[in-house]
Amino acid sequence: MRTVVVDxxxxxxxxxxxxxxxxxxxxxxxxxxxxGLHAFGARGPSRYFGGEQALxxxxxxxxxxxxxxxxSVGVGVADGLFAAGLAARTAPRAPLPAVPASALExxxxxxxxxxxxxxxxxxxxxxxxxxxxxxxQFLAGLPLTLLADPISPLFSxxxxxxxxxxxxxxxxxxxxxxxxxxxxxxxxxxGWPGLVAHRLACGLDDRPLQVxxxxxxxxxxxxxxxxxxxxxxxxFMARALADDMVARLARDGLDCVSVGITAESxxxxxxxxxxxxxxxxxxxxxxxxxxxxxxxWYRSPERPTGPVTLIRITPCVVAPxxxxxxxxxxxxxxxxxRAAKALARVQGLLGGEAVTVPRLTGGRRxxxxxxxxxxxAAAVDASPAQEPSTATANGSKAKKDRGRKPARRAxxxxxxxxxxxxxxxxxxxxxxxxxxxxxxxxxxxxxxGNTVTVSGRGEVSAAPQRVTDSRGGSRTVVSWTGPxxxxxxxxxxxxxxxxxxxxxxxxxxxxxxxxxxSGRWWREATYx
Amino acid sequence: MRPTGAEASAGGAHERRIxxxxxxxxxxxxxxxxxxxxxxxxxxxxMTLAVALAAEASRxxxxxAAVGMADLGVAALAERGADLDRWxxxxxxxxxxxxxxxxxxxxxxxxxxxxxxxxxVLLGPGIRVTGATARRLPARIREHGTSLICAxxxxxxxxxxxxxxxxxxxxxxxxxxTGIDDGHGRLLARRAEVTVEGRGAASxxxxxxxxxxxxxxxxxxxxxxxxxxxxxGLQDLTERRAG
Numbered sequence: 001m002r003t004v005v006v007d008x009x010x011x012x013x014x015x016x017x018x019x020x021x022x023x024x025x026x027x028x029x030x031x032x033x034x035x036g037l038h039a040f041g042a043r044g045p046s047r048y049f050g051g052e053q054a055l056x057x058x059x060x061x062x063x064x065x066x067x068x069x070x071x072s073v074g075v076g077v078a079d080g081l082f083a084a085g086l087a088a089r090t091a092p093r094a095p096l097p098a099v100p101a102s103a104l105e106x107x108x109x110x111x112x113x114x115x116x117x118x119x120x121x122x123x124x125x126x127x128x129x130x131x132x133x134x135x136x137q138f139l140a141g142l143p144l145t146l147l148a149d150p151i152s153p154l155f156s157x158x159x160x161x162x163x164x165x166x167x168x169x170x171x172x173x174x175x176x177x178x179x180x181x182x183x184x185x186x187x188x189x190x191g192w193p194g195l196v197a198h199r200l201a202c203g204l205d206d207r208p209l210q211v212x213x214x215x216x217x218x219x220x221x222x223x224x225x226x227x228x229x230x231x232x233x234x235x236f237m238a239r240a241l242a243d244d245m246v247a248r249l250a251r252d253g254l255d256c257v258s259v260g261i262t263a264e265s266x267x268x269x270x271x272x273x274x275x276x277x278x279x280x281x282x283x284x285x286x287x288x289x290x291x292x293x294x295x296x297w298y299r300s301p302e303r304p305t306g307p308v309t310l311i312r313i314t315p316c317v318v319a320p321x322x323x324x325x326x327x328x329x330x331x332x333x334x335x336x337x338r339a340a341k342a343l344a345r346v347q348g349l350l351g352g353e354a355v356t357v358p359r360l361t362g363g364r365r366x367x368x369x370x371x372x373x374x375x376x377a378a379a380v381d382a383s384p385a386q387e388p389s390t391a392t393a394n395g396s397k398a399k400k401d402r403g404r405k406p407a408r409r410a411x412x413x414x415x416x417x418x419x420x421x422x423x424x425x426x427x428x429x430x431x432x433x434x435x436x437x438x439x440x441x442x443x444x445x446x447x448x449g450n451t452v453t454v455s456g457r458g459e460v461s462a463a464p465q466r467v468t469d470s471r472g473g474s475r476t477v478v479s480w481t482g483p484x485x486x487x488x489x490x491x492x493x494x495x496x497x498x499x500x501x502x503x504x505x506x507x508x509x510x511x512x513x514x515x516x517x518s519g520r521w522w523r524e525a526t527y528x
Numbered sequence: 529m530r531p532t533g534a535e536a537s538a539g540g541a542h543e544r545r546i547x548x549x550x551x552x553x554x555x556x557x558x559x560x561x562x563x564x565x566x567x568x569x570x571x572x573x574x575m576t577l578a579v580a581l582a583a584e585a586s587r588x589x590x591x592x593a594a595v596g597m598a599d600l601g602v603a604a605l606a607e608r609g610a611d612l613d614r615w616x617x618x619x620x621x622x623x624x625x626x627x628x629x630x631x632x633x634x635x636x637x638x639x640x641x642x643x644x645x646x647x648x649v650l651l652g653p654g655i656r657v658t659g660a661t662a663r664r665l666p667a668r669i670r671e672h673g674t675s676l677i678c679a680x681x682x683x684x685x686x687x688x689x690x691x692x693x694x695x696x697x698x699x700x701x702x703x704x705x706t707g708i709d710d711g712h713g714r715l716l717a718r719r720a721e722v723t724v725e726g727r728g729a730a731s732x733x734x735x736x737x738x739x740x741x742x743x744x745x746x747x748x749x750x751x752x753x754x755x756x757x758x759x760x761g762l763q764d765l766t767e768r769r770a771g
Contacts, residue, residue, distance in 0.1 A: 299634075335647065339591040339616070342645020346618055346638050356617045358602040370602020372617055428714055430741050431603040433575040463710060479708045481715075503715050509572045509703040511715055525601065527705075527715055528575040 002042035002132065004056065004077050005151065006063050007088040008070040022066035026059060037150065038063075039084065042077055052077045056127040064125055078130035082200050083139060085151025090142065091128030135203030140176025144168060147175070147197050154200075159193045166190075167197075175201040220245050221312035227266050229307035231294045234263070235287050241313050242286035249315060256281045261293055262312040265304030271297040286313060288341070292348030299349070343375060364425045364486055365499075366435045366513065366525040425486050427501075432513055432525035439522035443468045444477075444504070444514060454483045454500040454516055467504060467514070469523070475506040483516070503527075546648055546675050549584045549609070551748035555722070555738070556696065557730035563647075564669050566676040566692040571700030573720055573740045575600065575652075578679035579608045580740075580747035582648055586614040590647035593618055595639065596654030597679070607745055618642060619654060636661040643674045651678040662691035697725045703740065717743040719750070 008019065019038060026049065027040045042052055049055040060075040067073070076087025130138045144167060147154055154160040172178055178186075178201035186194040220241045228234050238261075249256050259281060264270045271293060290311065297303060343355050356372035363369045444452045446462035453461045460483050468474040482502030489495040500516040501524075511527035545560040553559040561567060561581070569578045579600070586592045591614055594600055598619040606612060618638060635657045642649055643665070657665070669676055680689045689697075700720050707716025718740045725733045737750035 335589075335591060338645045339593075340645075342593075342641045343616055343618075345641040345645075349634060349637050349641070350618075350620055354618060354620060356619070358600075358605055358612045358615050358617060360602065360606055360612065366601060366603065370604075370606065372602065375616065429607060429745050430715065430717075431607050432601050433579065433604040434599045435601040435603075437598050460711070479705070479710060481708050481711060481713050503708060505705050505708060505715070509705075511705050511708075511718075527718070528573060 002046070002052070002077065002079060003081050003084040004040055004042045004045070004052075004059060004075065005081065005084040005088040006038045006059055007074040007076070007085065007151075008037070008063065008067050009072050009074075019063050019066045022062045023059070025062065026055065037085070039081055046077075052129045053127070056129055060125040060127050073125040075125070075127045076130070077128070078138065079132060079135045079203060082151055083130060083135040083203055086139065086142060086146055086149065087128040087130050088126075089146075089149065089151070091126035093124035093126045136179060136201075139201060139203055140174060140179060142175050144173055144175060144178065147178075147200060152200060154193060154196055163190055163193050163197060179203075220314075221262070221310060224307075224309055224311065227307035227309045231291055231298070234294060234308050234311055235291045238290040238311050238313065239283060239287050241311065242281075242283035242290075245313055245315060246281065246283045246286070256286075256315045259286055259289070260312075260314040261286075261290055262310070262314070263290075263294060263297065263308050264310040264312075265306045266309045267304050267306035269304035269306075271304075289344065289348075292345050296348035296351075347375070362423055364423050364427075364488060365497075366427060366432055369423075369426060369431070370435075425484075425488075427513070430527065432527045434526040434528045436524060436526075439515070439524045441470050442514060442521050442523045444502075444516075444521045451521070452516070453519070454485075458483060458485050458500070460500075464502065464504060467506060467512070467523075475508060475510075477504050478507050479505045486515075546585045546590065547588060548581050549747075551746060552581060552584075554749040555698065555724060555736060557724075557726050561648075561675050561677075562695065563673040563675055564671075565695040566666065566669065566678060567696045567698065568678045568680055568689040568692065568694040569698045569700070570680045570689070571720075571722075572703050573700045573718065574679045576604065576608070576740050576747060577698065577700065577722075577738075578650055578677045579605055579610065581677055582650055583608040583610040585648050586611040590614065591616070591645070592648045592650065593642045593646040594650040594652060595619075595642055596656075597650060597652030598654050600652065607741075608747065616646075639665065640668065643668055643672055643676075646674060648675050648677070651676060653679070656688050658688070658691075662688060665691070666693045695727055696730070697723075699723045699725075700738075700740070707743075717741060 006019065006023065023038055023040065026045045042055065046052045046055045049058055056075045056077050060073050063075070064070065064073045072093050074088035074091050074093070076084045076089070076091060078084040078087045144164060146152070148160050148164060154163075167178065172181075178197055181198065183195070183198050186198045190197070222237050222241055224234065224237055228237070246256060260272060262270060262272045290313075294308070347355055353374055355375040357375055359371055359373045361368060361371050444464045445466050445468070446452050447465045448462070449466075450462070452464045455461070464477045464480050466474055466476055480502055483500035484502075486497070486499040486501055488497045490498075498517065502514050502516070503511060504514050505511045512523050513525040513527070514521055514523050516522075544563055545558070546563060547560050548556065567581070569581075575597075582592050583605075587609065592610070593616045595618045597617065600617065602612070605615070620634075635655055639649075639655070639657060639661075649669075665676075668674075676692060676694075678689050678692055678694065700722050702721040704719045705715050705717070706719065707713050720738045720740045722736045722738050723733050724736060725731065739746065739748045739750055741747045
């Protein structure tokens with residue numbers, strides 16, 4: 001599908017709306033991917049405006065006028081979103097193209113030079129049209145790293161960095177190199193992300209643009225005048241904004257799954273947090289988030305010194321409304337809602353990182369076999385925008401949005417497989433119930449008081465007799481076992497870890513996993 | 529026939545009790561944890577026992593929050609049979625002056641929020657509230673029907689644990705690991721002697737033998753017949769200490 005992408009560089013989010021409005025003179029179906037990055041189908045408009053080259057020039061000019069703060073404007077036309085985006089990104093920047101005035105006048109788009117006399121025009125614009133069916137040739141010369149470009153479906157994927165790292169070390173430098181690989185091999189070696197990368201590099205971009213008119217993607221905001229020094233006053237203003245936003249989205253058949261809330265104070269401080277809902281926001285839910293965010297903000301060390309002057313609510317992720325309702329008697333879904341609400345409140349108090357969800361991961365050391373995934377990361381991973389296939393094809397996708405639990409009870413896919421895979425050298429059951437976040441330095445001595453060591457051949461110097469912790473407390477070893485050697489990632493010197501592990505039972509009945517690494521003893525875990 | 533309202537409140541998330549695994553029912557005077565009450569667990573192995581008590585509830589769809597348990601081992605949690613998708617772990621972020629540090633006021637607000645939203649809350653050594661906040665907690669959990677399990681490590685009768693007015697105090701008094709010896713074997717199973725002390729009708733302390741866990745990885749109350757075997761084990765331990 002021939003696609004036009006307009007790239008305004010790192011434009012201010014507030015410039016998004018005028019650009020979207022400017023693009024409406026070319027097409028009713030322009031889609032904003034993020035502030036400053038817009039796309040629409042080229043087929044109709046290009047016929048009307050005299051071909052793709054002419055269309056691109058007009059779009060560049062209109063966008064530049066609409067967003068005077070943009071540093072540069074790139075417009076790319078190609079088969080598919082990815083190629084068009086990269087065309088816009090990589091087109092050589094040049095002075096504003098000289099578009100024949102007749103082209104604009106002829107199509108009644110208003111006074112052609114209305115905005116040209118201003119001084120705020122961007123330094124450069126660029127237009128690149130990749131001819132049909134030549135996307136692959138165009139992409140072939142581009143560097144590999146563009147697979148992680150914001151236009152790419154792999155942009156926010158967990159595994160992308162690792163994928164590019166491996167490809168790079170395999171000597172693959174350009175998208176052409178990727179396209180030259182066998183598709184089956186790439187799929188076999190890298191799974192879903194590799195397949196996507198291969199398809200992108202081949203110029204096969206099957207992610208369709210949104211074809212129905214976009215919902216208003218810009219923020220709703222309200223100046224608060226006089227500035228409010230009470231949270232309730234702000235919440236009252238936010239209620240009107242939220243009602244309006246939710247109603248507009250509902251009219252378009254969309255649910256708001258995530259919102260960004262910005263509050264600014266007259267002392268120049270600003271607070272931006274993103275809030276995600278397990279199902280969909282209603283207006284009251286958004287107002288709750290506003291209240292919690294302000295509470296947390298006014299409590300934080302960076303609290304504003306002045307009253308709040310502005311509140312802004314941005315719908316960040318919208319999903320087609322699925323019409324799900326709470327259970328009639330407030331059973332499971334009500335409990336889910338209560339829990340989600342409580343966690344959101346805790347996040348408001350302590351920050352987003354404070355709430356984590358436990359996930360099994362593969363590994364040998366206790367800290368690797370299970371991890372704590374921040375709630376928002378786990379939630380983002382399962383956002384409804386994901387293609388369903390990713391849930392099973394990509395390990396990282398299996399971290400599910402716990403909030404959406406009842407609707408998706410599927411067992412975690414790859415994560416469990418990784419965790420269940422044989423990890424030679426992993427600890428035998430039972431697993432330690434306490435795994436120290438940071439291992440505690442200890443000393444382990446033998447009967448003579450010498451530190452116990454392990455030779456290169458895995459022989460222990462003497463039986464461990466006493467363990468002294470970092471606070472000086474000392475206990476006698478009742479029974480012990482080890483050393484269990486662990487040599488991880490020996491193929492990569494910087495990441496290599498060699499340990500000798502011991503299980504030690506002390507005279508107070510406690511049992512610990514202590515490790516000897518580079519001549520130093522650590523307590524890694526406790527069998528509490 | 530009961531009125532519809534009562535019927536609704538008797539089922540689903542409004543069950544009056546938090547179920548525990550069958551193997552642990554003998555530990556509790558009523559075979560389950562009453563909603564709106566607190567249980568304090570102390571001694572070596574309290575983390576394992578606290579998690580085991582909560583695992584079944586998460587499997588049956590209750591939400592469980594673990595507050596102040598920054599060191600909770602995720603693999604062990606899974607080994608106890610907990611449904612990880614129903615667990616949330618709340619700890620102060622590492623950046624804010626080190627792990628486990630939050631002001632008393634903040635801790636009270638966090639506890640308040642968690643108690644409002646969860647059926648079952650585990651409290652670890654990482655959170656302590658004092659004074660009026662602690663005294664208000666029992667009323668708050670009663671009101672919301674939330675149950676607390678406090679893994680206190682050492683002290684179950686003083687300080688924070690006491691201010692929760694636990695309905696049940698479970699103290700793991702003596703433990704013995706099996707399967708490990710001087711330089712060979714490995715930790716295999718742990719036998720534990722546990723004292724359970726309740727309030728009211730259950731106020732007479734009961735002594736129980738437990739596996740924390742057993743060789744097949746389960747936390748369970750031991751069969752009565754195993755008492756003698758454990759006695760030998762204790763003696764064995766004492767001898768070892770003497771030597």
